[in-house]
Amino acid sequence: MKEEVKILIIDDEEVVINSISKIAISEGYSVDPVLDAFSALQKISSSKYDLIICDIMLPGMDGFQFLAELESKRIETPVIMTTGYSTIENAVKSLYTGAIEFIPKPFTVDEMISVISRGLKYNSIMKLKKSNNDSILIVPCPAKYYRLGYSGWMNKEHDGSVLIGATDSFIKTIDLIKKIELASVNEKLTQATPAVKFETVDGLVHQLYSVISGIILASNERLIDEPELLEKDPYFDGWIYRLVPTELDYEMKLLIPCSSDRS
Amino acid sequence: MILVRKIFGKISLKLIGVVSATAIIIIGVYSYFNVTSQSDVLLAEVERHANQLSESVKNSTRYVMLLNQRDHIQEMINRIGKDPAIDNVRILNKEGEIIYSAHPEDIGKMLDKQAESCYACHAENKALEKLPIQQRTRIFKTHSDSSRILGIINPIYNEKSCSLADCHAHYANAKVLGVLDITISLSEVDEQIRQNEIREILFAVIAITAIGFIIGFFVKRWVDHPVRELVSATDQVAAGNLNYIIKNLSNDELGTLGKSFNNMIKKLDETSQQLYQSTKMASLGQLAAGVAHEINNPLTGVLTYSSFLLKRTKDNPQMQEDLNVIVRETMRSREIVKGLLDFARQSTPKKSSIDVNDIINHAIAVVNNQLKLNKVNLVKEFDSSLPKITADVNQIQQVFLNLFVNGIDAIGQNGGTLTVKTSQISLSPRGITQIKNAGCSKTHSLIDIEHKIGGMPSLKMKIKSNGNEGYVNIDPIYGNHRHYFGIAFDNNSNVNLACPVCDISFIDKNSKCPECGGPTYKIQIPNQGFIEGCASFKDNWQKWDFVDRAGVKKFVEINVTDSGCGIPSENLNKIFEPFFTTKGQRGTGLGLSVIWGIIDNHNGSITVESKLSVGTTFSVRLPQNDLLRSI
Ligand SMILES: Nc1ncnc2c1ncn2[C@@H]1O[C@H](COP(=O)(O)OP(=O)(O)OP(=O)(O)O)[C@@H](O)[C@H]1O
Ligand SMILES: [Mg+2]
Ligand SMILES: [Zn+2]
Ligand SMILES: [Zn+2]
Ligand SMILES: [Zn+2]
Numbered sequence: 035m036k037e038e039v040k041i042l043i044i045d046d047e048e049v050v051i052n053s054i055s056k057i058a059i060s061e062g063y064s065v066d067p068v069l070d071a072f073s074a075l076q077k078i079s080s081s082k083y084d085l086i087i088c089d090i091m092l093p094g095m096d097g098f099q100f101l102a103e104l105e106s107k108r109i110e111t112p113v114i115m116t117t118g119y120s121t122i123e124n125a126v127k128s129l130y131t132g133a134i135e136f137i138p139k140p141f142t143v144d145e146m147i148s149v150i151s152r153g154l155k156y157n158s159i160m161k162l163k164k165s166n167n168d169s170i171l172i173v174p175c176p177a178k179y180y181r182l183g184y185s186g187w188m189n190k191e192h193d194g195s196v197l198i199g200a201t202d203s204f205i206k207t208i209d210l211i212k213k214i215e216l217a218s219v220n221e222k223l224t225q226a227t228p229a230v231k232f233e234t235v236d237g238l239v240h241q242l243y244s245v246i247s248g249i250i251l252a253s254n255e256r257l258i259d260e261p262e263l264l265e266k267d268p269y270f271d272g273w274i275y276r277l278v279p280t281e282l283d284y285e286m287k288l289l290i291p292c293s294s295d296r297s
Numbered sequence: 298m299i300l301v302r303k304i305f306g307k308i309s310l311k312l313i314g315v316v317s318a319t320a321i322i323i324i325g326v327y328s329y330f331n332v333t334s335q336s337d338v339l340l341a342e343v344e345r346h347a348n349q350l351s352e353s354v355k356n357s358t359r360y361v362m363l364l365n366q367r368d369h370i371q372e373m374i375n376r377i378g379k380d381p382a383i384d385n386v387r388i389l390n391k392e393g394e395i396i397y398s399a400h401p402e403d404i405g406k407m408l409d410k411q412a413e414s415c416y417a418c419h420a421e422n423k424a425l426e427k428l429p430i431q432q433r434t435r436i437f438k439t440h441s442d443s444s445r446i447l448g449i450i451n452p453i454y455n456e457k458s459c460s461l462a463d464c465h466a467h468y469a470n471a472k473v474l475g476v477l478d479i480t481i482s483l484s485e486v487d488e489q490i491r492q493n494e495i496r497e498i499l500f501a502v503i504a505i506t507a508i509g510f511i512i513g514f515f516v517k518r519w520v521d522h523p524v525r526e527l528v529s530a531t532d533q534v535a536a537g538n539l540n541y542i543i544k545n546l547s548n549d550e551l552g553t554l555g556k557s558f559n560n561m562i563k564k565l566d567e568t569s570q571q572l573y574q575s576t577k578m579a580s581l582g583q584l585a586a587g588v589a590h591e592i593n594n595p596l597t598g599v600l601t602y603s604s605f606l607l608k609r610t611k612d613n614p615q616m617q618e619d620l621n622v623i624v625r626e627t628m629r630s631r632e633i634v635k636g637l638l639d640f641a642r643q644s645t646p647k648k649s650s651i652d653v654n655d656i657i658n659h660a661i662a663v664v665n666n667q668l669k670l671n672k673v674n675l676v677k678e679f680d681s682s683l684p685k686i687t688a689d690v691n692q693i694q695q696v697f698l699n700l701f702v703n704g705i706d707a708i709g710q711n712g713g714t715l716t717v718k719t720s721q722i723s724l725s726p727r728g729i730t731q732i733k734n735a736g737c738s739k740t741h742s743l744i745d746i747e748h749k750i751g752g753m754p755s756l757k758m759k760i761k762s763n764g765n766e767g768y769v770n771i772d773p774i775y776g777n778h779r780h781y782f783g784i785a786f787d788n789n790s791n792v793n794l795a796c797p798v799c800d801i802s803f804i805d806k807n808s809k810c811p812e813c814g815g816p817t818y819k820i821q822i823p824n825q826g827f828i829e830g831c832a833s834f835k836d837n838w839q840k841w842d843f844v845d846r847a848g849v850k851k852f853v854e855i856n857v858t859d860s861g862c863g864i865p866s867e868n869l870n871k872i873f874e875p876f877f878t879t880k881g882q883r884g885t886g887l888g889l890s891v892i893w894g895i896i897d898n899h900n901g902s903i904t905v906e907s908k909l910s911v912g913t914t915f916s917v918r919l920p921q922n923d924l925l926r927s928i
Contacts, residue, residue: 047594053601060605091590093739093799118593119740121638140596140631142624143604283649284689 039063039154040082044074044100045089045116050139054087057146063154071095075103083111085153088133090117090124101131110160112153116141125226125243126288129183136183136226136243148238155207156184173202176269180289181245182226187269188245188289196282198245199273200230200264209234211261216253216274223248223277225285230274232261246285248277309516313509320508321501328497336490343447343486344434350377351451351479354386358477362453371397384446384480388453391475436483444484451477523551530558539566540866566870567904585637592634599627648899650685651693653853653919654719660697661717667705672712680719686853686919692895693919699888700857700915706880707861707913716858722918723851727776730844732756732828735820737796737803743820745770750779756820759797763790768797775828775844778837788833794818804832812836851921852901856914863909872905 041058043065045051051067058065066083068074071092077083090097097115104113112135115128120138128136134156137149163171181187185204189197205211215231223229229244253275257263264272279285354377361369374386378399388397393408434449453475526543533541542559546552603623610616661668661675668675697717704715735743735756745757748770755770760782767784786792792815794803805819808829815833822828826843864872871877873893878886896903900920907913 049598050594053597056601056605091740094801096738099738118590118597119638120589120593120635138635139593140600140627142600142628146601280691287649 039084041065041150042074042077042083042086042111043067044069044071044086044092044097046070046092047089050089050116054146057143058150061147061150063150069093071097071100071103074100078104078107078109078111084157085150086111086113087150088113088115090115090128091119098127098131101128101133105132112157112160114149114153122224122226126182126285129226130288130290134184144239145241148240151236151238152204152207152240156203159203159206172206173268174295175201175292177291177293179269179292180286181292182243182289186229186242186245187292190282191276194278195251196246196248196277196279197273198229198275198277200242200268202268204242205265205268208232208240209236209238211235211264214257214261216258217250219250219252221250222280223250223275225281225288242274244275245289246277246279247281248279250275251278252276309513309521312516312520313513316512317505317509320505324501324504328501332490332494332497335493336486339486339489340436340447340483343481343483344449347434347447347449347479347481348451350383350481351449351477354479355451355453355477358388367397371401374399375401382481382485384482385478386480387478389476389478391473396475444482445487446480447483448478448480451479453477519547519549520551523547523555527551527555527558530555530562534562534565539569540869542866589634589638592630596627596630596634600624600631603627648687648689651688651690652683652685653693653855654679654681654683656690656694657697657717657719657855660694660701663698664701664705667702668715671705671708671710673705673708674712674714676714676716678716678718680721683719683721683853684851684921686921688899688919689895693899696892696895696917697855697857699892700917703888704857704859704861704913706884707859707863709861713860713912714858715860716856718856718858720854720856721851721921722854723849726844726847726850728774730775730841730850732773732775732822734823735828736823737799737801738821739796739799739801741796741798743796748781750774750781755781757797758803758818759793759795759800760784760786761793761795763787769794771830775841776839778839780834786834788835792816792832792834794832805829810836810838812838847920852918853921855917855919857917858912858914860912863911863913864905864907865909866907869905869907873903 039062041063043051043054043058045054045067046069051069055065055067066077066081068077071088072094074086074088078086088097088100092100095103097117101113101115104111113133114135114137115124115133116137116139117124118139125136125138135149135153137145141149159171175181175187176189179187179189181201185201187199187201191197211232212235213233215233217223217229223244223246225245225247226243228241230242232240232242234240254263254273257272257274266272354374358370358373361373370388374388374397377383378386383399386397386399387395387403389408390396395403395406395408398404433451434447436445436447438445452473455474526545530541530543539562541562543555546555603620607617607620607624610620657677657679661677667673701715708715733744737743743756743758744754746754748755748757750770750772755773757768757770760767760769762784765784765786767782769783769786770781772779792804795801796803803818803820805817808817808819809815810817810831810833813831813833813835815831815835817829817838818832819827819829822841822843826841828839828841830839831837868877868879873889874886875890876886877890878884880886893903896917896919902918904916905913906916
């Protein structure tokens with residue numbers, strides 16, 4: 035018997051609460067639904083959660099204010115943001131301000147299940163890391179790289195093109211990769227929208243967001259035959275796309291420099 | 298407006314009246330003196346003439362009198378009296394007895410010394426002495442309705458030859474023997490004077506009328522017409538025609554007034570256009586976002602529940618088929634809503650630090666071929682010290698591309714000039730910065746398009762005071778305070794301001810008004826911080842850190858001028874409308890409306906000036922040190 039997993043769901047719409055609850059319960063998790071951020075903070079102060087799923091537009095205190103509140107209280111429970119106003123800005127802003135995932139409404143059951151599973155995995159890794167201090171469980175991205183949330187990285191090459199890939203923390207939160215589905219060359223990617231699909235042995239499909247916007251110059255074909263490259267060397271041989279960036283100056287500001295992870 | 302016309306009519310009438318009255322007085326006085334002096338001259342002439350006559354009668358009768366030939370004298374007098382101009386000729390003796398007369402029936406009658414022929418000499422019962430001519434003439438009427446008569450008396454003095462004569466024994470000590478009295482009718486002279494008077498009056502009337510007409514004409518031309526033109530221009534503007542221009546401007550003050558009127562209308566037109574577009578674009582974006590938000594929640598439910606049903610009915614293929622349709626169509630709806638949000642998202646620029654001159658050069662490179670093809674001469678007047686601005690490179694480049702293509706299209710096949718000029722300008726911020734967007738924490742917009750203040754949509758909030766509840770509309774210009782209170786509002790009571798939709802309070806519990814110590818409101822301006830102000834409205838305290846920090850607003854101005862066909866004034870306010878085009882199938886009519894949206898999102902402005910068959914200038918202003926959009 036595995037330990038009981040508890041998820042806190044914050045949304046002001048009953049139908050959304052019910053939907054997420056239904057999905058979570060079907061996966062064997064227990065849920066605690068609340069309708070606003072204030073009651074969520076109360077709940078958090080009295081009991082522990084493994085994951086929080088939070089709407090952005092909430093009465094009184096919105097999702098971003100809630101994230102800031104969590105940070106000031108040093109609560110490290112991973113947060114998945116969701117909203118009906120599913121703009122790229124909201125997605126990027128969520129990831130920039132500390133959410134580990136962003137899932138736009140309406141989501142399918144499978145999308146939600148994968149996001150929850152990644153979130154929970156992330157939580158257990160973090161717990162592990164805390165309990166045995168010195169072991170390096172996750173390889174951080176190189177100092178000159180930038181990342182979008184915890185999942186994707188980018189690096190500016192000398193020729194002006196940009197490489198993007200998946201971070202070790204993302205790879206560690208998913209099961210063994212069975213199949214990779216890449217976009218084709220010349221296709222245009224937009225920041226914080228799905229760029230790669232990973233099918234894992236547990237039957238889930240995970241989507242990785244593009245770190246920046248740009249046109250695909252090349253994709254790493256080796257990954258199709260050797261998905262394990264991603265696990266072995268996520269920051270170099272495991273790159274995914276080479277892009278001609280279209281909005282680099284602007285979008286870089288919304289990324290987290292990997293150098294900040296080392297302090 | 299009718300009132301204005303009436304008032305004006307009075308002004309011009311007054312002017313004409315005053316000038317005419319002055320003319321009447323001047324001409325009247327002049328004519329009066331003219332007529333009097335003329336009649337004086339005439340009378341003097343008659344008098345002189347009468348005196349001469351009197352002297353010659355006296356002289357010619359002298360000899361006869363000496364000889365005492367009475368018949369002779371009488372006959373002579375009769376003859377003289379026949380002259381039609383002469384009324385009567387008489388000789389009286391000292392006692393007043395008529396001795397000779399042209400009217401023989403009078404002879405022998407005694408005249409009272411008070412009679413007018415005697416009066417001059419016997420006024421104070423003095424003896425008759427020498428008298429000057431003025432005193433010897435008199436003008437009188439026999440009846441009140443008869444014509445005037447001039448009489449002249451001429452005393453006949455005693456002479457030696459007479460007193461010594463033995464004929465009729467005059468005493469030597471008697472000085473005056475009698476009087477020769479001639480009266481002349483003045484009817485002819487009076488007639489002439491009357492005619493003079495009539496002429497004079499006629500002249501005065503004609504002159505005054507002429508002056509009146511001339512003044513009237515010029516007043517009409519210099520005052521009435523321009524004012525009427527101004528009044529009808531005001532009418533037009535009031536009726537919403539912002540393309541009206543006052544033509545035929547004169548060089549005087551009214552012309553200047555007309556010019557500034559034209560200018561004002563132009564500015565009004567520009568502002569209202571920008572406003573119209575911005576509200577339209579903003580509301581379109583808000584609508585899309587609102588719809589997306591509202592639809593995505595129920596879609597979540599549909600998607601989740603149908604997926605679960607799919608799982609639960611694995612053994613019912615018919616049901617599976619139907620459920621798959623639901624899932625598929627829901628996914629399709631999801632894509633539609635996503636498209637809607639993408640549209641709304643286009644309005645958020647991705648800003649970075651850019652060099653406008655640089656971007657213009659890029660845009661020129663793109664249209665270079667077309668410039669050559671159409672024989673367009675490109676003139677660049679770049680300010681090389683132009684500071685970098687914070688803007689979306691792609692969007693700004695698109696602005697100039699569209700402007701250049703429009704310019705080239707306007708120039709056509711026969712060649713022309715396209716001028717691109719960049720420069721820096723500064724304008725100050727308080728009182729000009731419009732609050733274009735404001736919301737509660739649930740993003741309900743406070744912008745009230747229905748209630749405008751100063752022509753711009755205001756900010757609507759629920760207000761509660763003393764148990765009264767209603768709405769207040771806040772002035773959308775930062776630093777202006779033309780607020781509108783929908784309820785009787787007591788600013789000493791406990792005030793609450795709240796979102797009209799969800800009732801979230803805007804009162805900032807952590808802050809007090811620095812001027813009155815009362816409560817303050819704090820409203821979020823998306824991406825531009827918060828605006829705070831005195832919530833009891835006792836004073837005008839207001840603070841918008843985001844804008845204040847920026848200080849004096851500096852802009853980069855770019856003018857794109859073409860020597861093309863120009864834009865007819867009736868099209869000027871339509872060109873920024875989506876789908877307005879004069880290019881038929883070749884144009885979508887989206888170019889300028891997209892430009893408009895982009896510039897508005899950069900908090901800039903675009904204006905156009907055009908002259909038919911001379912050319913068109915588009916002026917773009919972009920803020921220089923707009924703070925980076927905070928994330
Ligand atoms: N520089 C100019 N000179 C004269 N007319 C102009 C100029 N710029 C725009 N216009 C007028 O404004 C209209 C709208 O311009 P806009 O750029 O929005 O659409 P368009 O040029 O017709 O089509 P599109 O840009 O989609 O090809 C034009 O059809 C034209 O009549
Ligand atoms: Mg165009
Ligand atoms: Zn919501
Ligand atoms: Zn609200
Ligand atoms: Zn105050």
